[in-house]
Amino acid sequence: MSDENHEDEKLSTLFDGTAEQPSPASLTKLHARAADVPGRVRRQRSIAWIVLPTALGSIAALAFVLVQHRSTSFSPTRPLAAVPRAVDTRPATPSTAPAEPPSAVARSESTAAPTSEPAADDVTDELGFDTDDSDDAIGAAAALDTELGPSEGDGIDAMDDPPSDANLDVWLRATDELMQEGG
Amino acid sequence: MNIALGTMDRRTAPLHGVSSGNALADPASVSVEEELVRRALAGDGHAFAELVRPHLPVLYRIAARACGDVVLAEDAVQEALTLAYGRLGRYRPGTSLKAFLAAFAARQAHTLLRGERRRRSREETSASPDRGPEPLEVLAASRTMARVRAALAKLPRKRRQVVLLRLDADLSYAEIAQVVGSTEGSARVLVHLALKELRDALEDVLETAP
Numbered sequence: 001m002s003d004e005n006h007e008d009e010k011l012s013t014l015f016d017g018t019a020e021q022p023s024p025a026s027l028t029k030l031h032a033r034a035a036d037v038p039g040r041v042r043r044q045r046s047i048a049w050i051v052l053p054t055a056l057g058s059i060a061a062l063a064f065v066l067v068q069h070r071s072t073s074f075s076p077t078r079p080l081a082a083v084p085r086a087v088d089t090r091p092a093t094p095s096t097a098p099a100e101p102p103s104a105v106a107r108s109e110s111t112a113a114p115t116s117e118p119a120a121d122d123v124t125d126e127l128g129f130d131t132d133d134s135d136d137a138i139g140a141a142a143a144l145d146t147e148l149g150p151s152e153g154d155g156i157d158a159m160d161d162p163p164s165d166a167n168l169d170v171w172l173r174a175t176d177e178l179m180q181e182g183g
Numbered sequence: 184m185n186i187a188l189g190t191m192d193r194r195t196a197p198l199h200g201v202s203s204g205n206a207l208a209d210p211a212s213v214s215v216e217e218e219l220v221r222r223a224l225a226g227d228g229h230a231f232a233e234l235v236r237p238h239l240p241v242l243y244r245i246a247a248r249a250c251g252d253v254v255l256a257e258d259a260v261q262e263a264l265t266l267a268y269g270r271l272g273r274y275r276p277g278t279s280l281k282a283f284l285a286a287f288a289a290r291q292a293h294t295l296l297r298g299e300r301r302r303r304s305r306e307e308t309s310a311s312p313d314r315g316p317e318p319l320e321v322l323a324a325s326r327t328m329a330r331v332r333a334a335l336a337k338l339p340r341k342r343r344q345v346v347l348l349r350l351d352a353d354l355s356y357a358e359i360a361q362v363v364g365s366t367e368g369s370a371r372v373l374v375h376l377a378l379k380e381l382r383d384a385l386e387d388v389l390e391t392a393p
Contacts, residue, residue: 041269
């Protein structure tokens with residue numbers, strides 16, 4: 001134990017002998033720096049109080065913008081360009097709900113539209129069709145649609161769209177060619 | 184270089200478990216210290232400077248031990264004082280202010296010693312330039328200081344800390360226990376192990392020492 005104490009004394013002596021002692025100039029400098037510490041710490045804290053809320057606000061604003069951007073990008077109400085337009089598979093029954101009044105734009109279009117084409121009622125009258133019969137036919141088509149199911153009726157419903165004149169001409173020519181080949 | 188050669192008998196007593204006598208037994212001193220702490224916390228720089236003035240040599244000694252450079256040691260003391268001021272609200276007047284400040288100096292010394300270890304490894308890989316002739320005594324002291332720093336750098340962090348607190352800051356076991364957050368008995372064992380490891384590392388230096 002005494003040897004160990006002796007060794008500790010030697011170690012202590014070694015540390016004392018190799019210790020750096022501050023010069024008076026160093027001590028004066030350290031004292032002056034110590035006097036500056038509270039002011040510097042206070043300045044750093046005040047800067048932190050200014051910078052930290054600003055940084056947090058900027059981060060919050062950025063996060064808000066990103067969240068908004070993501071929500072508009074993946075919104076379910078936004079039409080997706082890559083998805084084809086859904087085919088209308090509803091039955092062709094006339095709606096029993098009262099028709100909505102046409103909007104101002106629609107009214108102006110209807111009044112501005114050329115009146116060279118006769119109204120549908122006029123046409124049926126001229127051709128001798130009974131509107132009741134046509135209603136029955138529509139009802140039968142609806143029943144057929146229901147029997148076939150929505151997927152099988154797609155092709156039929158697609159033809160319900162009013163054909164353009166060009167499409168009609170093409171269709172007529174194709175029909176004529178078919179008749180000639182068959183005849 | 185201001186090396187304290189020849190101060191051999193000053194520090195023998197504290198190594199045998201006697202308190203280093205830093206406690207502020209005088210109630211008047213306690214009240215003065217309390218007043219200085221209060222003013223320092225209110226932002227009075229002069230009060231803080233007066234509070235730490237008696238302990239600046241010890242803080243400088245710890246920092247210089249760690250980095251081996253005068254300018255770096257001054258910077259390290261300033262950083263330790265800044266850290267200590269940030270925690271000054273936790274200091275209880277009447278306890279050991281020396282231990283409180285030395286803890287920050289030792290913590291800063293850990294950082295500096297780590298940098299010193301990196302610097303040494305760089306210098307070992309590259310050819311170091313010849314420093315030129317130096318007086319033999321100063322040269323020998325410089326080498327011894329470098330050996331001591333190297334031995335300290337190899338110690339685990341906590342052991343290194345208690346060596347600095349014991350041998351450079353001259354703290355008692357009770358004060359070391361306060362710094363490291365343990366009982367006095369644990370601090371005593373920790374110091375014993377740290378000194379033993381350091382003695383083994385510096386065996387040849389101690390043999391040649393007078």
